[in-house]
Amino acid sequence: MAEFSFELNDDQKAVRDWIHGFAADVMRPAAAEWDEREETPWPIIQEAAKIGLYSLDFYAQQYFDPSGLGIPMTMEELFWGDAGIALSIVGTGLAAVGVLANGTEEQIGTWIPQMYGDPDDVKVAAFCSSEPDAGSDVASMRTRAVYDEAKDEWVLNGTKTWATNGGIAGVHVVVAVVDPELGSKGHASFIVPPNTPGLSQGQKFKKHGIRASHTAEVVLDQVRVPGSCLLGGKEKLDERLARAREKAKTGGERLKNAAMATFEASRPAVGAMAVGTARAAYEVALDYARTRQQFGRPIIDNQGVAFQLADMRTRIDAARLLVWRASWMAVNGKPFESAEGSMSKLFASETAKQVTAQAVQILGGNGFTREYPVERMHRDAAIYTIFEGTSEIQRLVIARTVSGVQIR
Numbered sequence: 001m002a003e004f005s006f007e008l009n010d011d012q013k014a015v016r017d018w019i020h021g022f023a024a025d026v027m028r029p030a031a032a033e034w035d036e037r038e039e040t041p042w043p044i045i046q047e048a049a050k051i052g053l054y055s056l057d058f059y060a061q062q063y064f065d066p067s068g069l070g071i072p073m074t075m076e077e078l079f080w081g082d083a084g085i086a087l088s089i090v091g092t093g094l095a096a097v098g099v100l101a102n103g104t105e106e107q108i109g110t111w112i113p114q115m116y117g118d119p120d121d122v123k124v125a126a127f128c129s130s131e132p133d134a135g136s137d138v139a140s141m142r143t144r145a146v147y148d149e150a151k152d153e154w155v156l157n158g159t160k161t162w163a164t165n166g167g168i169a170g171v172h173v174v175v176a177v178v179d180p181e182l183g184s185k186g187h188a189s190f191i192v193p194p195n196t197p198g199l200s201q202g203q204k205f206k207k208h209g210i211r212a213s214h215t216a217e218v219v220l221d222q223v224r225v226p227g228s229c230l231l232g233g234k235e236k237l238d239e240r241l242a243r244a245r246e247k248a249k250t251g252g253e254r255l256k257n258a259a260m261a262t263f264e265a266s267r268p269a270v271g272a273m274a275v276g277t278a279r280a281a282y283e284v285a286l287d288y289a290r291t292r293q294q295f296g297r298p299i300i301d302n303q304g305v306a307f308q309l310a311d312m313r314t315r316i317d318a319a320r321l322l323v324w325r326a327s328w329m330a331v332n333g334k335p336f337e338s339a340e341g342s343m344s345k346l347f348a349s350e351t352a353k354q355v356t357a358q359a360v361q362i363l364g365g366n367g368f369t370r371e372y373p374v375e376r377m378h379r380d381a382a383i384y385t386i387f388e389g390t391s392e393i394q395r396l397v398i399a400r401t402v403s404g405v406q407i408r
Protein backbone atom coordinates (compact mmCIF):
# COMPACT_ATOMS: atom_id res chain seq x y z
CA MET A 1 0.00 0.00 0.00
CA ALA A 2 1.33 3.44 -0.94
CA GLU A 3 2.52 5.68 1.87
CA PHE A 4 0.46 8.77 2.55
CA SER A 5 1.69 11.86 4.31
CA PHE A 6 0.96 15.58 4.47
CA GLU A 7 4.45 16.24 5.81
CA LEU A 8 7.35 17.61 3.79
CA ASN A 9 10.36 15.30 3.98
CA ASP A 10 13.64 16.44 5.56
CA ASP A 11 15.19 17.51 2.25
CA GLN A 12 12.12 19.55 1.36
CA LYS A 13 12.06 21.16 4.80
CA ALA A 14 15.72 22.14 4.40
CA VAL A 15 15.04 23.72 1.01
CA ARG A 16 11.95 25.50 2.33
CA ASP A 17 13.89 26.93 5.28
CA TRP A 18 16.69 28.06 2.96
CA ILE A 19 14.21 29.91 0.69
CA HIS A 20 12.46 31.31 3.74
CA GLY A 21 15.77 32.70 4.99
CA PHE A 22 16.33 34.53 1.68
CA ALA A 23 12.73 35.78 1.67
CA ALA A 24 12.98 37.07 5.25
CA ASP A 25 16.51 38.49 5.16
CA VAL A 26 16.84 39.80 1.59
CA MET A 27 13.39 40.25 0.07
CA ARG A 28 11.31 41.56 2.98
CA PRO A 29 13.63 44.45 3.91
CA ALA A 30 13.76 45.57 0.25
CA ALA A 31 10.07 45.11 -0.58
CA ALA A 32 8.76 48.61 0.13
CA GLU A 33 11.65 50.27 -1.72
CA TRP A 34 11.19 48.28 -4.96
CA ASP A 35 7.43 48.67 -4.78
CA GLU A 36 7.91 52.47 -4.75
CA ARG A 37 10.59 52.42 -7.45
CA GLU A 38 8.46 50.26 -9.77
CA GLU A 39 11.59 48.80 -11.32
CA THR A 40 12.98 45.31 -11.77
CA PRO A 41 15.05 44.55 -8.65
CA TRP A 42 18.15 43.38 -10.54
CA PRO A 43 20.44 43.38 -7.46
CA ILE A 44 18.09 40.97 -5.70
CA ILE A 45 17.80 38.69 -8.73
CA GLN A 46 21.61 38.71 -8.87
CA GLU A 47 21.82 37.82 -5.18
CA ALA A 48 19.35 34.98 -5.75
CA ALA A 49 21.47 33.81 -8.70
CA LYS A 50 24.65 33.84 -6.61
CA ILE A 51 23.18 31.44 -4.04
CA GLY A 52 21.53 29.26 -6.72
CA LEU A 53 17.97 30.37 -6.02
CA TYR A 54 17.70 31.92 -9.49
CA SER A 55 18.98 29.12 -11.67
CA LEU A 56 17.76 26.52 -14.11
CA ASP A 57 19.15 23.74 -11.90
CA PHE A 58 17.16 24.80 -8.88
CA TYR A 59 13.83 25.15 -10.70
CA ALA A 60 14.36 21.92 -12.66
CA GLN A 61 14.94 20.10 -9.36
CA GLN A 62 11.76 21.53 -7.84
CA TYR A 63 9.74 21.02 -11.05
CA PHE A 64 10.60 17.33 -11.19
CA ASP A 65 10.20 16.66 -7.45
CA PRO A 66 8.04 13.49 -7.57
CA SER A 67 5.91 14.61 -4.63
CA GLY A 68 4.80 17.62 -6.68
CA LEU A 69 5.45 19.89 -3.70
CA GLY A 70 8.77 21.42 -4.83
CA ILE A 71 7.25 24.23 -6.89
CA PRO A 72 4.34 25.13 -4.54
CA MET A 73 6.67 25.18 -1.56
CA THR A 74 9.13 27.44 -3.43
CA MET A 75 6.40 29.79 -4.64
CA GLU A 76 4.77 30.07 -1.23
CA GLU A 77 8.01 31.04 0.50
CA LEU A 78 9.16 33.51 -2.17
CA PHE A 79 5.77 35.23 -2.38
CA TRP A 80 5.60 35.27 1.42
CA GLY A 81 8.79 37.37 1.13
CA ASP A 82 7.36 39.83 -1.40
CA ALA A 83 5.11 39.28 -4.41
CA GLY A 84 6.61 41.90 -6.75
CA ILE A 85 10.22 40.85 -6.17
CA ALA A 86 9.24 37.18 -6.26
CA LEU A 87 7.56 37.59 -9.65
CA SER A 88 10.74 39.19 -10.95
CA ILE A 89 12.57 36.06 -9.78
CA VAL A 90 10.12 33.44 -11.07
CA GLY A 91 8.75 35.24 -14.18
CA THR A 92 11.40 33.58 -16.33
CA GLY A 93 9.89 30.23 -15.30
CA LEU A 94 6.71 30.86 -17.33
CA ALA A 95 8.77 31.23 -20.52
CA ALA A 96 10.85 28.18 -19.54
CA VAL A 97 7.71 26.08 -19.02
CA GLY A 98 6.46 27.24 -22.44
CA VAL A 99 9.60 25.78 -24.02
CA LEU A 100 9.55 22.68 -21.82
CA ALA A 101 5.94 21.97 -22.78
CA ASN A 102 6.27 22.45 -26.54
CA GLY A 103 9.96 22.36 -27.47
CA THR A 104 12.18 19.57 -28.74
CA GLU A 105 14.98 18.29 -26.52
CA GLU A 106 17.45 20.35 -28.52
CA GLN A 107 15.39 23.53 -28.11
CA ILE A 108 15.02 22.89 -24.39
CA GLY A 109 18.77 22.40 -24.01
CA THR A 110 19.64 25.46 -26.13
CA TRP A 111 17.19 28.07 -24.90
CA ILE A 112 16.24 27.44 -21.28
CA PRO A 113 19.80 27.91 -19.92
CA GLN A 114 20.06 31.19 -21.90
CA MET A 115 16.89 32.43 -20.26
CA TYR A 116 18.61 32.49 -16.85
CA GLY A 117 22.09 33.56 -17.94
CA ASP A 118 24.67 32.99 -15.19
CA PRO A 119 25.30 34.60 -11.80
CA ASP A 120 27.76 37.13 -13.28
CA ASP A 121 25.47 37.98 -16.17
CA VAL A 122 21.91 37.38 -15.08
CA LYS A 123 19.12 37.35 -17.71
CA VAL A 124 15.34 37.13 -17.56
CA ALA A 125 12.86 35.73 -20.11
CA ALA A 126 9.31 36.64 -21.13
CA PHE A 127 6.27 34.65 -22.23
CA CYS A 128 4.11 36.68 -24.61
CA SER A 129 0.63 35.38 -25.30
CA SER A 130 -1.86 38.12 -24.28
CA GLU A 131 -2.79 40.87 -26.73
CA PRO A 132 -4.86 44.05 -26.39
CA ASP A 133 -7.90 42.25 -27.89
CA ALA A 134 -7.02 38.72 -26.76
CA GLY A 135 -6.82 38.29 -22.99
CA SER A 136 -9.28 35.67 -21.74
CA ASP A 137 -10.32 35.13 -25.35
CA VAL A 138 -7.05 33.61 -26.55
CA ALA A 139 -8.62 32.55 -29.87
CA SER A 140 -8.86 36.24 -30.90
CA MET A 141 -5.08 36.48 -31.08
CA ARG A 142 -3.86 38.44 -34.13
CA THR A 143 -0.06 38.28 -34.00
CA ARG A 144 0.80 36.47 -37.20
CA ALA A 145 3.69 34.14 -38.01
CA VAL A 146 4.27 33.48 -41.72
CA TYR A 147 6.75 30.94 -43.02
CA ASP A 148 9.31 32.14 -45.59
CA GLU A 149 10.19 28.81 -47.15
CA ALA A 150 13.01 30.17 -49.34
CA LYS A 151 14.95 31.33 -46.28
CA ASP A 152 13.58 28.81 -43.78
CA GLU A 153 12.56 31.69 -41.54
CA TRP A 154 9.37 32.72 -39.75
CA VAL A 155 8.25 36.35 -39.93
CA LEU A 156 6.34 37.62 -36.90
CA ASN A 157 4.15 40.74 -36.79
CA GLY A 158 1.85 41.98 -34.04
CA THR A 159 1.59 43.54 -30.59
CA LYS A 160 1.67 41.59 -27.34
CA THR A 161 0.63 43.13 -24.06
CA TRP A 162 0.96 42.54 -20.30
CA ALA A 163 4.15 40.56 -20.82
CA THR A 164 6.05 40.02 -17.56
CA ASN A 165 9.67 40.97 -18.38
CA GLY A 166 8.54 42.00 -21.89
CA GLY A 167 11.23 44.03 -23.65
CA ILE A 168 13.82 43.63 -20.87
CA ALA A 169 14.09 39.88 -21.45
CA GLY A 170 16.84 38.24 -23.43
CA VAL A 171 14.75 35.37 -24.79
CA HIS A 172 11.06 36.05 -25.58
CA VAL A 173 8.67 33.15 -26.17
CA VAL A 174 5.92 34.42 -28.47
CA VAL A 175 2.63 32.69 -29.28
CA ALA A 176 1.38 33.56 -32.78
CA VAL A 177 -1.23 32.56 -35.34
CA VAL A 178 0.01 30.27 -38.11
CA ASP A 179 -3.45 29.34 -39.46
CA PRO A 180 -6.20 31.91 -38.79
CA GLU A 181 -8.95 29.48 -39.91
CA LEU A 182 -8.31 27.19 -36.95
CA GLY A 183 -8.77 29.58 -34.00
CA SER A 184 -6.63 28.63 -31.01
CA LYS A 185 -5.72 25.31 -32.73
CA GLY A 186 -3.89 27.37 -35.34
CA HIS A 187 -1.45 28.88 -32.84
CA ALA A 188 2.24 28.03 -32.44
CA SER A 189 5.01 29.21 -30.10
CA PHE A 190 8.30 30.73 -31.21
CA ILE A 191 11.58 31.60 -29.60
CA VAL A 192 12.71 35.13 -30.37
CA PRO A 193 16.44 35.10 -29.55
CA PRO A 194 18.13 37.99 -27.72
CA ASN A 195 18.69 41.19 -29.77
CA THR A 196 16.55 40.07 -32.71
CA PRO A 197 15.82 43.14 -34.90
CA GLY A 198 12.16 44.21 -35.00
CA LEU A 199 11.27 43.26 -31.40
CA SER A 200 10.88 46.28 -29.13
CA GLN A 201 9.27 47.19 -25.85
CA GLY A 202 6.10 49.26 -26.09
CA GLN A 203 4.39 50.87 -23.12
CA LYS A 204 5.58 49.86 -19.66
CA PHE A 205 2.57 49.67 -17.35
CA LYS A 206 2.31 51.49 -14.02
CA LYS A 207 0.45 49.04 -11.85
CA HIS A 208 -1.76 48.76 -8.76
CA GLY A 209 0.37 45.98 -7.23
CA ILE A 210 3.39 43.68 -7.81
CA ARG A 211 5.06 46.90 -8.87
CA ALA A 212 8.61 45.54 -8.66
CA SER A 213 7.73 43.21 -11.54
CA HIS A 214 8.10 44.67 -15.03
CA THR A 215 4.98 44.42 -17.22
CA ALA A 216 5.02 45.82 -20.76
CA GLU A 217 3.84 45.65 -24.34
CA VAL A 218 6.06 43.86 -26.83
CA VAL A 219 5.93 45.07 -30.44
CA LEU A 220 6.91 42.67 -33.22
CA ASP A 221 7.62 44.42 -36.51
CA GLN A 222 8.88 42.12 -39.27
CA VAL A 223 10.69 39.97 -36.72
CA ARG A 224 12.55 37.19 -38.55
CA VAL A 225 13.54 34.06 -36.65
CA PRO A 226 15.18 30.90 -38.03
CA GLY A 227 12.95 27.87 -38.72
CA SER A 228 14.60 26.16 -35.75
CA CYS A 229 12.90 28.70 -33.43
CA LEU A 230 9.45 27.18 -34.02
CA LEU A 231 8.86 25.21 -30.83
CA GLY A 232 8.36 21.52 -31.57
CA GLY A 233 9.53 21.88 -35.19
CA LYS A 234 7.79 22.26 -38.55
CA GLU A 235 6.98 18.60 -39.09
CA LYS A 236 5.08 18.33 -35.82
CA LEU A 237 3.28 21.60 -36.51
CA ASP A 238 2.20 20.47 -40.00
CA GLU A 239 0.87 17.19 -38.58
CA ARG A 240 -1.02 19.02 -35.84
CA LEU A 241 -2.55 21.51 -38.28
CA ALA A 242 -3.57 18.73 -40.67
CA ARG A 243 -5.32 16.89 -37.83
CA ALA A 244 -7.07 20.09 -36.73
CA ARG A 245 -8.24 20.80 -40.32
CA GLU A 246 -9.58 17.28 -40.62
CA LYS A 247 -11.49 17.57 -37.33
CA ALA A 248 -12.84 20.98 -38.35
CA LYS A 249 -14.11 19.45 -41.65
CA THR A 250 -15.69 16.36 -40.11
CA GLY A 251 -16.86 18.14 -36.96
CA GLY A 252 -15.19 15.35 -34.98
CA GLU A 253 -14.42 15.32 -31.28
CA ARG A 254 -12.85 18.46 -29.78
CA LEU A 255 -9.08 18.45 -29.98
CA LYS A 256 -7.22 18.98 -26.76
CA ASN A 257 -5.61 22.40 -26.84
CA ALA A 258 -1.96 21.97 -25.77
CA ALA A 259 -1.60 25.56 -24.58
CA MET A 260 -4.66 25.32 -22.35
CA ALA A 261 -3.45 22.00 -20.90
CA THR A 262 -0.15 23.69 -20.03
CA PHE A 263 -1.93 26.58 -18.31
CA GLU A 264 -4.12 24.17 -16.38
CA ALA A 265 -1.00 22.40 -15.11
CA SER A 266 0.75 25.67 -14.16
CA ARG A 267 -2.23 27.10 -12.27
CA PRO A 268 -1.43 25.43 -8.93
CA ALA A 269 1.86 27.35 -8.96
CA VAL A 270 -0.09 30.63 -9.12
CA GLY A 271 -2.30 29.31 -6.33
CA ALA A 272 0.84 28.76 -4.24
CA MET A 273 1.95 32.36 -4.87
CA ALA A 274 -1.43 33.52 -3.56
CA VAL A 275 -1.07 31.30 -0.48
CA GLY A 276 2.31 32.95 0.21
CA THR A 277 0.88 36.48 0.09
CA ALA A 278 -2.17 35.49 2.15
CA ARG A 279 -0.01 33.83 4.81
CA ALA A 280 2.26 36.89 5.01
CA ALA A 281 -0.69 39.24 5.61
CA TYR A 282 -2.29 36.85 8.09
CA GLU A 283 0.91 36.66 10.15
CA VAL A 284 1.20 40.45 10.32
CA ALA A 285 -2.46 40.71 11.35
CA LEU A 286 -2.13 38.01 14.03
CA ASP A 287 0.91 39.69 15.50
CA TYR A 288 -0.76 43.11 15.45
CA ALA A 289 -3.97 41.81 17.02
CA ARG A 290 -1.98 40.34 19.91
CA THR A 291 -0.15 43.59 20.66
CA ARG A 292 -2.54 46.42 19.74
CA GLN A 293 -4.42 47.55 22.85
CA GLN A 294 -7.85 49.18 22.77
CA PHE A 295 -10.33 49.42 25.64
CA GLY A 296 -7.53 48.26 27.94
CA ARG A 297 -6.98 44.87 26.28
CA PRO A 298 -5.40 43.44 23.12
CA ILE A 299 -7.84 43.63 20.19
CA ILE A 300 -7.53 39.83 19.71
CA ASP A 301 -9.49 39.47 22.97
CA ASN A 302 -12.56 40.43 20.95
CA GLN A 303 -14.24 37.52 19.19
CA GLY A 304 -14.96 39.85 16.28
CA VAL A 305 -11.21 40.05 15.61
CA ALA A 306 -10.19 36.55 16.74
CA PHE A 307 -12.85 34.85 14.60
CA GLN A 308 -11.65 36.76 11.54
CA LEU A 309 -8.15 35.41 12.19
CA ALA A 310 -9.59 31.91 12.61
CA ASP A 311 -11.34 32.19 9.24
CA MET A 312 -8.24 33.61 7.57
CA ARG A 313 -6.06 30.76 8.78
CA THR A 314 -8.64 28.12 7.84
CA ARG A 315 -8.98 29.46 4.30
CA ILE A 316 -5.20 29.65 3.86
CA ASP A 317 -4.76 26.03 4.96
CA ALA A 318 -7.64 24.90 2.72
CA ALA A 319 -6.10 26.78 -0.23
CA ARG A 320 -2.73 25.15 0.37
CA LEU A 321 -4.31 21.69 0.44
CA LEU A 322 -6.04 22.31 -2.91
CA VAL A 323 -2.74 23.56 -4.37
CA TRP A 324 -0.81 20.55 -3.07
CA ARG A 325 -3.42 18.12 -4.38
CA ALA A 326 -3.36 19.65 -7.85
CA SER A 327 0.45 19.79 -7.92
CA TRP A 328 0.70 16.18 -6.81
CA MET A 329 -1.78 15.17 -9.52
CA ALA A 330 0.09 17.11 -12.22
CA VAL A 331 3.47 15.58 -11.38
CA ASN A 332 2.02 12.09 -11.14
CA GLY A 333 0.25 12.35 -14.50
CA LYS A 334 -3.27 12.22 -13.03
CA PRO A 335 -5.69 14.01 -15.36
CA PHE A 336 -7.56 16.99 -13.90
CA GLU A 337 -10.94 15.34 -14.44
CA SER A 338 -12.67 17.93 -12.28
CA ALA A 339 -10.40 20.85 -13.25
CA GLU A 340 -8.49 20.51 -9.97
CA GLY A 341 -5.77 22.89 -11.23
CA SER A 342 -8.34 25.62 -11.82
CA MET A 343 -10.01 24.88 -8.47
CA SER A 344 -6.74 25.44 -6.64
CA LYS A 345 -6.01 28.70 -8.45
CA LEU A 346 -9.55 30.01 -8.02
CA PHE A 347 -9.78 29.28 -4.31
CA ALA A 348 -6.24 30.39 -3.41
CA SER A 349 -6.42 33.65 -5.36
CA GLU A 350 -9.81 34.59 -3.93
CA THR A 351 -8.42 33.68 -0.49
CA ALA A 352 -5.45 36.01 -0.94
CA LYS A 353 -7.75 38.89 -1.87
CA GLN A 354 -10.07 38.25 1.06
CA VAL A 355 -7.37 37.59 3.66
CA THR A 356 -5.29 40.64 2.75
CA ALA A 357 -8.42 42.84 2.94
CA GLN A 358 -9.17 41.40 6.40
CA ALA A 359 -5.58 42.08 7.45
CA VAL A 360 -5.91 45.74 6.42
CA GLN A 361 -9.11 45.92 8.49
CA ILE A 362 -7.47 44.34 11.56
CA LEU A 363 -4.63 46.87 11.40
CA GLY A 364 -7.17 49.73 11.25
CA GLY A 365 -5.65 53.07 10.19
CA ASN A 366 -2.18 51.58 10.22
CA GLY A 367 -3.33 48.94 7.74
CA PHE A 368 -4.25 51.70 5.31
CA THR A 369 -0.78 53.27 5.34
CA ARG A 370 2.50 52.29 3.71
CA GLU A 371 4.08 52.16 7.18
CA TYR A 372 2.78 48.58 7.42
CA PRO A 373 3.21 45.89 4.73
CA VAL A 374 -0.41 44.71 4.57
CA GLU A 375 -1.33 47.71 2.40
CA ARG A 376 1.17 46.51 -0.23
CA MET A 377 0.15 42.87 0.19
CA HIS A 378 -3.49 43.81 -0.39
CA ARG A 379 -2.57 45.60 -3.65
CA ASP A 380 -0.34 42.69 -4.69
CA ALA A 381 -3.05 40.09 -4.00
CA ALA A 382 -5.35 41.63 -6.61
CA ILE A 383 -3.26 40.15 -9.43
CA TYR A 384 -3.92 36.52 -8.55
CA THR A 385 -7.58 36.62 -9.61
CA ILE A 386 -6.54 38.18 -12.95
CA PHE A 387 -3.43 36.64 -14.51
CA GLU A 388 -3.08 33.05 -15.78
CA GLY A 389 -6.84 33.07 -16.27
CA THR A 390 -9.25 35.27 -14.28
CA SER A 391 -11.46 33.82 -11.54
CA GLU A 392 -14.40 33.94 -13.96
CA ILE A 393 -12.45 31.88 -16.50
CA GLN A 394 -11.46 29.37 -13.78
CA ARG A 395 -15.15 29.01 -12.88
CA LEU A 396 -15.96 28.52 -16.55
CA VAL A 397 -13.31 25.77 -16.84
CA ILE A 398 -14.52 24.05 -13.66
CA ALA A 399 -18.20 24.31 -14.60
CA ARG A 400 -17.60 22.98 -18.12
CA THR A 401 -15.40 20.16 -16.86
CA VAL A 402 -17.72 18.91 -14.14
CA SER A 403 -20.94 19.35 -16.16
CA GLY A 404 -19.80 18.45 -19.65
CA VAL A 405 -21.92 21.40 -20.83
CA GLN A 406 -20.24 24.02 -23.02
CA ILE A 407 -21.33 26.82 -20.67
CA ARG A 408 -20.70 30.34 -22.03
Ligand SMILES: Cc1cc2nc3c(=O)[nH]c(=O)nc-3n(C[C@H](O)[C@H](O)[C@H](O)COP(=O)(O)OP(=O)(O)OC[C@H]3O[C@@H](n4cnc5c(N)ncnc54)[C@H](O)[C@@H]3O)c2cc1C
Pocket residue numbers: 094127128129130132134135136137161162163164165207210215383386387388389390391392393396408
Ligand atom coordinates in the same frame (compact mmCIF):
# COMPACT_ATOMS: atom_id res chain seq x y z
C1 LIG B 1 0.65 42.10 -13.99
C2 LIG B 1 0.26 41.23 -15.13
C3 LIG B 1 1.19 40.32 -15.64
C4 LIG B 1 0.84 39.53 -16.73
N1 LIG B 1 1.77 38.69 -17.28
C5 LIG B 1 1.51 38.08 -18.45
C6 LIG B 1 2.53 37.39 -19.14
O1 LIG B 1 3.67 37.29 -18.68
N2 LIG B 1 2.25 36.86 -20.36
C7 LIG B 1 0.99 36.94 -20.91
O2 LIG B 1 0.80 36.44 -22.02
N3 LIG B 1 -0.02 37.58 -20.26
C8 LIG B 1 0.22 38.16 -19.05
N4 LIG B 1 -0.78 38.84 -18.40
C9 LIG B 1 -2.10 38.91 -19.01
C10 LIG B 1 -3.20 38.21 -18.23
O3 LIG B 1 -3.07 36.82 -18.38
C11 LIG B 1 -4.55 38.76 -18.72
O4 LIG B 1 -4.67 40.07 -18.19
C12 LIG B 1 -5.70 37.90 -18.30
O5 LIG B 1 -5.70 36.71 -19.03
C13 LIG B 1 -7.06 38.60 -18.52
O6 LIG B 1 -7.16 39.13 -19.80
P1 LIG B 1 -7.65 40.65 -19.99
O7 LIG B 1 -6.83 41.49 -19.09
O8 LIG B 1 -7.64 40.98 -21.42
O9 LIG B 1 -9.14 40.70 -19.44
P2 LIG B 1 -10.46 40.36 -20.26
O10 LIG B 1 -10.33 39.04 -20.91
O11 LIG B 1 -10.84 41.52 -21.11
O12 LIG B 1 -11.53 40.22 -19.07
C14 LIG B 1 -12.15 41.34 -18.47
C15 LIG B 1 -13.20 40.83 -17.47
O13 LIG B 1 -14.20 40.08 -18.17
C16 LIG B 1 -14.31 38.78 -17.61
N5 LIG B 1 -14.62 37.81 -18.67
C17 LIG B 1 -14.05 37.69 -19.89
N6 LIG B 1 -14.57 36.68 -20.57
C18 LIG B 1 -15.50 36.10 -19.76
C19 LIG B 1 -16.40 35.00 -19.87
N7 LIG B 1 -16.43 34.23 -20.97
N8 LIG B 1 -17.20 34.70 -18.83
C20 LIG B 1 -17.17 35.45 -17.70
N9 LIG B 1 -16.35 36.52 -17.53
C21 LIG B 1 -15.53 36.84 -18.54
C22 LIG B 1 -12.94 38.50 -17.00
O14 LIG B 1 -13.01 37.49 -16.01
C23 LIG B 1 -12.58 39.87 -16.44
O15 LIG B 1 -13.20 40.04 -15.20
C24 LIG B 1 -0.47 39.61 -17.28
C25 LIG B 1 -1.40 40.50 -16.74
C26 LIG B 1 -1.05 41.32 -15.69
C27 LIG B 1 -2.05 42.31 -15.18
